[in-house]
């Protein structure tokens with residue numbers, strides 16, 4: 165007997181929508197999320213920050229989903245981390261408040277979302293350099309903004325959103341746009357999608373207009389960016405320019421966070437359009453592991469509306485597989501979320517083409533630190549690759565990169581790309597690092613407590 | 624440096640960063656408290672001893688490892704502040720506790 169029908173990891177749009185749908189279908193549902201409140205990345209701390217005029221307008225669309233999730237009857241565990249998962253047995257190991265617990269589930273949905281693409285460049289380890297998403301998290305969770313001269317460098321929708329949010333909060337940044345692809349070239353590559361994606365496009369254009377109206381300074385076509393300073397970033401320098409800087413916010417888009425999906429050995433494929441790895445799923449999120457599905461940005465970047473639709477589809481599939489929904493009922497129920505997802509994804513090929521990450525970020529110059537934990541440079545990784553480290557797993561043995569506290573979450577994409585470059589392979593030909601449990605640090609005391617609870621459970 | 628915006632999020636929770644009291648808004652993380660306190664670094668790297676501050680704020684980079692209420696190697700960005708919380712920087716510690 166399993167403890168629950170469906171265990172969902174992640175209470176972002178995908179996980180929340182899945183929980184609501186699964187409860188409607190009569191399943192018992194457990195939802196765990198590391199964060200203190202539901203919402204995921206896009207609606208992080210939404211209930212607390214909705215009154216803040218800097219972020220409120222962008223947060224509002226998430227409140228109905230959060231309210232529905234809170235009311236749906238799922239067992240929601242906030243501030244709880246999944247640190248091990250046995251996909252065959254459906255066994256989840258959870259950590260919360262200094263203790264661990266194991267739970268069994270008939271089906272498991274990973275709705276673990278995205279992380280910012282690492283932006284390795286000279287000087288990015290200096291204090292004062294952080295992700296643009298990181299600054300947005302500080303704004304949403306604490307209302308905090310950078311106090312001194314602030315530079316927001318990179319590209320993508322989140323750059324414009326954050327520029328506007330900081331400006332509304334009285335902390336207008338200098339925007340350095342690193343985009344290399346022209347709108348015409350992106351249109352040609354994407355082959356349309358603008359009309360079907362016009363709602364999202366209008367939102368993007370209105371953000372750019374608001375940024376201009378609020379006096380945000382923008383410099384385009386920035387190349388050769390680096391951060392300089394002694395014990396902290398003091399200025400940013402680029403080809404043909406420089407600016408004083410106390411906080412440098414970097415953003416080159418987001419990529420699926422595949423730490424757990426790789427650790428449990430799901431099949432993954434290289435997504436050339438988004439320049440990232442993603443777990444292989446079918447149309448409703450099913451993966452190469454019989455019990456496990458993936459939905460939302462963790463299965464490929466699509467934005468929150470697509471994530472919510474994918475969560476519903478995965479929940480309906482769970483209900484069908486567990487016998488709570490007939491084939492006919494399933495076929496009827498999936499039509500609406502499928503259409504929602506199609507609409508939400510219409511603009512994506514254009515955005516992916518327009519904001520393709522520049523080569524200097526994927527395979528940074530030799531002097532750049534690629535692995536922040538073990539302070540390994542791109543040059544050292546290139547030399548080890550030339551000596552015979554054929555994949556990220558071997559690179560661990562050569563240079564320790566991937567063995568620090570972050571377990572390769574941040575360096576794995578760069579390490580794989582550098583190996584591919586040196587060996588003359590396509591990025592998809594160098595398999596990503598296989599992380600190991602525990603996915604997050606667990607103290608010995610917590611482990612001991614977990615082992616006891618397992619013994620009590622019996623075989 | 625980061626600053627709070629008390630007009631929208633009143634700073635009501637007192638925590639201690641490196642022993643000094645700091646008021647931060649409810650819902651803030653220990654990593655936010657470190658930035659609001661203006662600490663120059665939260666840790667030094669084990670390899671070269673270079674200073675670091677939190678990079679990602681979402682549990683990915685581990686550049687926020689700190690000693691919180693006496694327990695080292697905690698991801699400060701994943702810990703919500705509570706009244707009286709003590710947050711201290713840590714030196715070295717190559718690997719997080721396993």
Ligand SMILES: Cc1cc2nc3c(=O)[nH]c(=O)nc-3n(C[C@H](O)[C@@H](O)[C@H](O)COP(=O)(O)OP(=O)(O)OC[C@H]3O[C@@H](n4cnc5c(N)ncnc54)[C@H](O)[C@@H]3O)c2cc1C
Nearest residue numbers: 174176177178198204205206246276277297460461467468
């Ligand atoms: C930093 C950042 C900021 C973003 N800001 C915006 C924005 O402002 N607007 C926008 O449209 N899009 C934004 N995005 C894009 C984002 O991916 C959205 O499209 C949307 O949040 C995706 O929804 P999701 O449900 O797939 O995943 P998410 O919303 O990312 O939710 C995943 C959840 O899983 C939890 N989780 C992950 N691993 C574990 C684990 N091991 N144990 C327990 N819980 C876990 C996380 O805590 C998180 O709450 C942002 C992305 C990032 C990375």
Ligand code: FES
Nearest residue numbers: 680684685687700
């Ligand atoms: S700031 Fe990156 S893990 Fe905490």
